[in-house]
Amino acid sequence: MYTKFETYILRDADRAIIPFDEQNSDYQAVKEWIAAGNVLAEPVGPAxxxxxxxxxxxxxxxxxxxxxxxxxxxxxxxxxxxxxxxxxxxxxxxxxxxxxxxxxxxxxxxxxxxxxxxxxxxxxxxxxxxxxxxxxxxxxx
Structure with missing residues (x-):
């Protein structure tokens, strides 16, 4: 599961910050995860x-x-x-x-x-x- 913030994506499992960077392998994995029909969570509480x-x-x-x-x-x-x-x-x-x-x-x-x-x-x-x-x-x- 991933949570989308304004300037990055948070991988909930290990709290890793994933930048919106096409060269980043973690970001590519998130895009594949979304392409498989998954949806990014919205942050709970204030942005x-x-x-x-x-x-x-x-x-x-x-x-x-x-x-x-x-x-x-x-x-x-x-x-x-x-x-x-x-x-x-x-x-x-x-x-x-x-x-x-x-x-x-x-x-x-x-x-x-x-x-x-x-x-x-x-x-x-x-x-x-x-x-x-x-x-x-x-x-x-």
Whole structure:
């Protein structure tokens, strides 16, 4: 059994993602399966693209308080002339802004998307000095 999504076909047996690619042998097998009279299933629940947009909206909401805290820390660093720390904070803020560019196409569920985002949050936090890392603590819990 196969399920058709907007940008790929999912082989239900092993959750393999099959692109719409004439050169792909799995895609050829799906076409033969359809030619034999079978029908692709429609996804249950929201379309994948809608889930991705929902995940990105959630990212924007969750990151804003962290960016606000980092703004304050960055302002303090600039007032104190600590340009190196201000740059580290700016890099962290950019990392947060870039979260909406994460590739979530391989995530099959909304929970998979949340886990992918949480993993990236943890990576961003791990690269920061301890005192700056505290701004991330609530976001990853």
């Amino acid at each position: 994948h693209a809608a889930l991705v947009e929902q995940a990105k909206a959630e990212i924007r909401i969750q990151r804003q308080p962290i960016i606000s805290i980092l703004d304050g820390l960055q302002s303090s660093a600039l007032v104190n002339g600590d340009m190196a720390r201000a740059q580290v904070i700016e890099t962290a803020k950019q990392g947060l802004r870039d979260l909406t560019d994460l590739d979530l196409s391989a995530c099959m569920t909304f929970e998979d998307m949340r886990l992918t985002v949480k993993t990236r949050y943890l990576q961003l936090a791990a690269a920061l000095p301890v005192e700056v890392r505290k701004a991330f603590s609530e976001a990853v819990n």
